[in-house]
Amino acid sequence: MYMLSDWPIWLVVVVCGVLGQVFKLVVYSTTKRHLDLALVAQGSGLPSLQASVLSCLLVLVAIRSGWNSGYTAFALVFAVIFIHDTVKLGVAASQQREVVYHLVASLPDAGHLHQRVAGYLDPRVHQKSHVVAGVVFGGLFALAFGIAPG
Numbered sequence: 001m002y003m004l005s006d007w008p009i010w011l012v013v014v015v016c017g018v019l020g021q022v023f024k025l026v027v028y029s030t031t032k033r034h035l036d037l038a039l040v041a042q043g044s045g046l047p048s049l050q051a052s053v054l055s056c057l058l059v060l061v062a063i064r065s066g067w068n069s070g071y072t073a074f075a076l077v078f079a080v081i082f083i084h085d086t087v088k089l090g091v092a093a094s095q096q097r098e099v100v101y102h103l104v105a106s107l108p109d110a111g112h113l114h115q116r117v118a119g120y121l122d123p124r125v126h127q128k129s130h131v132v133a134g135v136v137f138g139g140l141f142a143l144a145f146g147i148a149p150g
Contacts, residue, residue, distance in 0.1 A: 051137075057079065
């Protein structure tokens with residue numbers, strides 16, 4: 001019998017990313033009360049796509065190859081560097097967006113285009129909590145699909 005724990009690692013990681021994006025679509029569409037399909041293509045938000053995929057990869061590789069494996073070491077270093085850069089650059093980009101947002105918001109009203117530009121520059125796009133939620137989501141997903149029952 002073919003078990004979920006027998007799936008290739010790449011397939012579990014892809015399914016984790018897809019389900020994370022579907023979860024994001026459901027959460028944001030429910031809170032905004034309208035369907036926003038553009039969220040599916042967005043990496044930021046709750047949960048962070050990058051964080052969930054990389055933590056899922058790390059946990060799966062650690063489960064299947066062992067903690068002392070070179071594969072696990074590579075996945076750990078890759079995940080730490082990428083998630084660190086996501087948080088660090090996210091904070092810097094958020095500060096920059098906030099300044100530009102206030103500049104655009106303080107300009108005389110330029111109509112519909114003004115509101116659209118201000119909306120794109122909204123500083124609340126990517127938060128540290130989104131990255132933490134992504135790490136938890138990916139890790140739990142990997143544990144759910146990576147461990148053989150019994």
